[in-house]
Amino acid sequence: MVVADTAMLSKYAHLCEVPVRPARWLTESVRDHRLKSPDLYRFCTPSAETCLRAPPSSSKRRYNYSEFRVEVNYDLKSQSAKRRKVVDYSLSSGSTASDQSDSIVKNLFPVLKISRPPSTVRHSEAVETVSSPSARPRRWACEIRPTMSDTDFPMNAKICELLGVVQEAYALKKDHFRTLGYQRAIAKIRSLPHEVLTIDDVRSLGGETSIGSRIERKITEIITTGRLLQAETVLNNSENVAVKTLCDVWGIGPVKAMGLVAEGITSIEQLRAAVRKNDSLLDLNQKIGLKHYEDLLHRIPREQVAELEYYVRRIVKRVDSSIDIKVAGSYLRGKKSCGDVDILVYGSSQKLKKAFPEITKRMKKDGVLTDDLVHGAGKYFGIFKFPGRRHGRIDLFAVPHEQYPYALLTYTGSAVFNSHQGLQKVCRTNYSRTRVEPPIRVRDEKEIFLLLDIPYVPPSARSIS
């Protein structure tokens, strides 16, 4: 099943191999901290009719999350009568968090392999994988269509490249929404199953395409002339190029960069010279970003992230053995290299209060954390370094265990993946340091997918851009 608004429905319902449910269902379930009966929230449009799940045979079935009894549709692709399984388990258990999650996973997803710790296995095995592809839907709700590789359709790639130049220029001007418009149009082109060689290839899509008259005109220009004047103007604008370069320094954004360019600073070297003369040109974080500019341009090899994980866990366990860590982000998604390292530090909020500052303190004493960028009560952003290695960016998040699955989902990303299907919304509502009400209780990420009734997507499949 898919949580959808009306626009979503008209766009994607025909692609869904699972039932569709209105967003109102999610909103009210979240608000009231219990799952509303889906039968009260059905779309009645003909196109969605075939997607709707048949009403439960037992009219007494309740969707109360406190007793956590939900239906699991774990073989959505099966053409035969839908196989269903009712899962019913109590929320009390003496086992550890990872034991719990493993056994739950095995119960819910018999075909799922549970990985050993990433540091002890080869990269390709380091993420949870589904052993039998036929045991889950081919097309996930969060992955509406596969993205074509650039070589598939040269013209599409060209269009995306040139529109991307314009989009970046708007991003630097902080024209947030025009940027968004271009991003969506580019995503659309990239997802097309055919090459755009005439403008009719775009027009024939019909419906909501994210491509309006303006972008359509630009696409026409690219198709007919092979060029886009506006993009060339941007690329030839040295001021633009300089702003972009300066924005690569952590802590410098478009506004600061434009200010620097206005002062005649157009390169990293010039910026360093300028800071030597005027110490207050940059704030503390920007100076740190500049100091490690070259190192931070490099991605961190997966093996080194695993080393860091080992080290941080050792520190954490010494501070408080009831606390554990989880490396999320692109590492958890199985990438061979990571732009930074995201680490969730999770345990009881009481213990975290004392332990979290202590953990970063010890890492600093060891010389592993070399610079602090942000340290709040619930998050730490900084720079780490191991002997003989480059500096790298590290983020630590203190997560109370009842919010852990939401935080894990959030920080595993990708950002684009999270932006689909209400994932962002449900995580936001339930993972927040300032949150007062208790979150909807879930034990692991899979239960969040259940909550949304979206087929589970393993981390390795969430790297959509």
Place this chain on the structure above:
DNA sequence: AGGCGGTACTG
């Protein structure tokens, strides 16, 4: 005409 993500930290 108005929406397009929400939150947390720095200075």
Place this chain on the structure above:
DNA sequence: CAGTACC
């Protein structure tokens, strides 16, 4: 408060 960053 604006700016920047996080996914």
Place this chain on the structure above:
DNA sequence: GCCT
């Protein structure tokens, strides 16, 4: 920028 696009969409409702």
